[in-house]
């Protein structure tokens with residue numbers, strides 16, 4: 001594991017880290033309101049190869065639902081600021097609709113001066129798993145791969161790197177059960193911190209320094225992820 005020293009305020013980032021947390025945050029009619037809002041938003045990206053659609057929660061389109069989601073975040077997090085990494089609009093997180101499982105990556109951003117904080121994943125479908133790994137990653141936003149052709153592809157927001165690779169072999173039983181879409185050797189050195197099975201109404205709050213991916217479940221999934229940072233205090 002390399003790339004451990006990208007951030008200027010690494011001690012502040014580490015001081016706010018915690019174990020991942022599952023909270024009950026919504027009732028089913030609130031989930032439906034979020035999905036209705038999602039349907040009306042403009043498409044931001046559609047990646048045909050990965051079969052993933054993305055939309056930004058653009059603020060100002062529906063002030064009532066904006067205030068609703070902000071109050072929900074206030075109920076579970078303190079001193080947060082939204083880290084809008086992917087949109088030129090004023091956006092409050094990103095909706096991702098996928099059929100193929102999302103592969104191993106981290107959402108640490110690319111601003112070394114930021115005090116990155118938590119991200120909240122809100123499942124909007126009943127099917128899906130999110131798997132978090134240790135050790136944590138203190139480099140920039142990355143997609144992790146050991147494939148040479150992928151490592152040479154520098155399009156896209158994320159860095160492509162194999163610097164996450166460590167010494168210990170990954171748990172084979174877990175691999176066979178959940179992670180067949182990944183190359184086994186791409187997990188070398190990682191350990192599972194948590195497998196989160198999506199439940200409507202819940203949210204998963206986790207530090208942005210956790211490497212994560214989806215399980216190999218090939219079913220349509222919709223989720224909303226909001227990324228946070230802190231002011232320097």
Ligand SMILES: [Fe+2]
Nearest residue numbers: 105106107212
């Ligand atoms: Fe992610």
